Amino acid sequence: MSILGNRVLRREDPKFLTVGGTYVADLDLPGSVHLTFVRSSMAHAKILSVDTSGAKAMPGVVAVYTNEDLGMARMPTIMSMTNEAMTPPMLASRTVRYVGEPIVAIAAESREIAEDAIEQVVVEYDPLTVVIDPVEARKDEALLFPEAGTNTSFTLDFGGDETLFDDCEVVVELTLVNQRVAPCPMEGRSAAGHLTKDGRLEFNSATQAPHRVRDALAGLLGLELDKVHIVTPDVGGGFGAKASVYPEDIVVGWCALRLGRPVRWTETRSESMLGLGHGRAQVQHVRMGGTREGVITAYRIEVIQDSGAYPGFGTVLPFMTRIMTSGPYKIPKAEFQSVSVVTNSTPTVAYRGAGRPEATAAIERIMDVFAREIAMDPAELRRRNLIGKEEFPYTTPVETVYDVGDYHQALELALEVAGYDDLRAEQSRRRTSGDVRQLGIGVACYVEITNGLPDGEFGAVEVRPDGKIIVRTGTSPHGQGHVTAWSMLVAEQMGVSIDDIEVLYGDTDIVPRGAGTMGSRSLQIGGAAVNQAAVDVVEKAKDLAADLFEADRDDIVLDKSNGRFHVVGTPAVSRSWGELAKAAVAKDGNPLFAEVDLASPGPTFPFGTHLSVVEVDTETGKVTLLRHIAVDDAGRIINPLLAEGQVHGGIAQGVAQALLEEVVYDLDGNPLTSTFADYSFISAAELPSFETRFTETPTPINALGAKGIGESGTIGSTPAVQNAVCDAVAHLGVRHVDMPTTPIRVWNAMNDAAAGEDAEKEGR
């Protein structure tokens, strides 16, 4: 009886439900100082002076530091692809480039005093010209980095075929915005550091990648790697934004070394809205061409990526967007171009999907526009263009090789679950009767890349003499349930109870290496590594058992129903895992264990179809999401309960981007949505329960047959909802509504369409 594929309840839960998790802010660190930061209130300005004397004089303030005090190297930029001149300092010293940029660090005896001290610091600014709009920034009129001579930080130019659309009967074009959003994990950024008795820096971080934090601290603080020990407590969500190491993290480490006392920092939500990286922020221009019968033959997308003030991961998001340029369609010719620019806003980073939602949103929107142009049902247009299941592995025009899929199955299932024909009939009824509340139906077919980075992963399994199993993993779960899922994998291989398994992660002393959790990689590479280690331990155990039983190695059987080894034919004489563990130690002093560094076998490509049903109040423009259907295929599903949870969370974030959320700056670069009161974080009241299904097309890429699922919900849902909104008012002449489709945006679109029609009627 396999445990895999079952809805095993989470082992993690009882603690969270009864006493709560232990997050960085909950750690008991006696004698600690509290660190906080004075942040820029200007979007772009020279710093004329910083007066910290008032803060320093306050009772209870331990130290106040500026960038000069730190004397540290700059914070490294992402890879070497971007312009070196755009590297941020740890703390701003000469120029501030976004509201919220940290300028001064204050260490105080209490959180209260630290906040009081912020008000005592006086910064004098000399304003510089602010550029917020990435399209404007590209003109290089107001430069953020004069030494760089440009605002462009990264380009991808794979275009230039002027004849791309020459043979197309029909060509449609659209400019659309994939707006800047804020990841908003419920726990903001938080870190703590202290010097241990043996002179090591022990550092706690709310991170998705503990080893990345270790490497950054060691490198920037001039410490040997083994002098830095990361202990990751529970982390309250990350969604990609906590995969980056931030200057504040480094400053915490620096202060811990300098002050000789534990230092802790926990940002407020308002700080987080400015300081934690933002997501998406692309302006896209797309062009699609094909035949009148609905065969798409050419597609081009041009992206302007907003990097924010300093190029971080956000600046290279187009790299990921490009990989998924042509989506799940067999479009023979496709091109991608992008320019990433800096603007006076919070730096952009990876956020759930990290470049792939942008690709899907663009192509799915233009597919609907194309469908309308040729008066074809949007589901039918997709049906005609989806890659067929016999065509895998499939190489796209941008040379991405998709592993395996049955895209049509997902589409048909989504339409069936939705009751598509009935929905269209209802829509038609309401259009005919001129109902104030119009129905919109949006379809989105997606495919996305998971485990797209080349990192392998570490996994280890050890059996203790008491029979308990210790699993170590290089992934870094922050809500995904790896303890439960890895326990299931190990239990499956070793025939033990999941309750006898302990899964360790997040501690760089215990787990020597790891790439962390992001990019929907963990199961297929981290789980696979643990799985392989379990397989290896079984093999080693069989060797030991063969010795013990003085039998042939090939005659040893592991009875997975009870986790005991015996010689084939004599099950009554058996040995337990614990006994074999003792035997291992007795044999050569080593425990019974296996360690695996699993090289990545390559990325996998989950896919699916999402379908949204919305109602638009045509008098106010307000959109209500009535239903959301999601059919997702992530290959083999190990725990459907966990997989569903990932899809649910992804859908909510995707719907939020389509309907509600956006980070807004005014023209002076002042953020208008920097609290949870102003930023339209989606709540339960705006969402229905979701209708989710999985199809399972196992991937041949890895031993588990599993693809990632963590980001699929977000990727599929956003365009389905946006398409639904546009669909609801398409009969009124609306071609497109940008996200978020807030009431004012929908209403403006309806008005503009009506005005356009009036103009047409009047012959203007």
Added chain:
Amino acid sequence: MRRRAKTPRRKDADVKVDMTVNGTPESHEVEARTLLVNYLRDTLGLTGTNIGCDTTSCGACTVLLNGQSVKSCTVLAAQAAGDDVTTIEGLAHEDGRMHPVQQAFQECHGLQCGYCTPGMVMAITSLLSENPEPTEEEVRVGLEGNFCRCTGYHNIVASALMASRVPEMHQ
């Protein structure tokens, strides 16, 4: 592990605060500006209740005050003097059995990272005490003040509805 406040305060701005927390009488001198959530977390060491925002929006700090859900970040400890406070740590039965709402969260996979969870559980406990048989819509609107980023609310709503059907909740 309970953290005791050892940090210097403006003593001239102290108030004496007595309240019952999870059935235990507590008495302390705190700065008048001490928020109930910080009193619970920092003075009493009850770190289960979390802080998720600074605009009374997210509900991660929800506890029960005299049986009613409140956002403890927007209550001064001084305002709660004489009151009965229940936090997530005080919800389970004396014998360790989980409260039906906690149990439902486990069965319905109602949590992922856990950060919003204590606030959600307390909010739902209060909601069900006022509306023992809510519709799904009533649950969703009733949770408009509790944000979650991980779960999409689907399983949280399922947890609330499952808990509402447990006989113990209707006694």
Added chain:
Amino acid sequence: MIPACFDYVRAGSVDEAIGLLSEHGDDAKLLAGGHSLLPLMKLRLAQPAMLVDIGRLSELSYVKEEKEYVAVGALTRHHDVAISAVALTRAPVLAHVAGQIGDPQVRHRGTIGGSIAHGDPASDLPAVLLALGGTLVVQGPNGRREIDAKDFFLSFFEVAMTPEEVLVEVRVPRSEGQWGFEKLTKRAQDWAIVGAVAVRTSNGVGVGLINMGPVPLRASAVETAVASGANASEAAQLAAEGSEPSADFNGSVAYRQHVAKVLVRRALEKAGV
């Protein structure tokens, strides 16, 4: 996140509170439910030197049926107004709107008096009060006085109370007739982008607007039109008259004016016009 330091005094009576306000002037602010004041203080947008906590004055928490009106003590929590049998039967629109403010946790703490005295044109209750033709009872060093709702909201966050006065009671005429309350928000818990309330009173139909100007507004032109026999659609066309909606990223002036007409029409229809 943490307010600036302040001194804290718990007032044992309304008179004591008035005495403290008189003594400390601008340095002191009243603390009732705290859900208008504390959020401002946590962001350090308000830094009163002293808070006078009147939250325990249980004598100011009641919903009573008088002959002509319903009297609600200023310290009655929104939740208690929403479930009050008296409010539900004698002033149902008030009970309904109280039951929609913020979220359940906010409603367990926020008080009707605190909300109204705050004078926020984007909050729901003031518009209801105006539509109903309510009265505010305040108490100061010179005793009690009554102020008509229409004279109470002076400007943005400014109400017709002196710094030493305490709002003690809110009175709304009994209004058992039909009513409509329409609010456009992006999310359920948001402040209204625009809101409208219409209620049948003994004087006809009262119509209030939310977030259509720096103060809560009565849609007087609409009321007059209804009184002269206009139907909901016709009367609602005048919804934006006398209003001064602002523009922000949730709505332009034109949009708000348009939405006001839509919501007023819908509210009037529900009020039986």
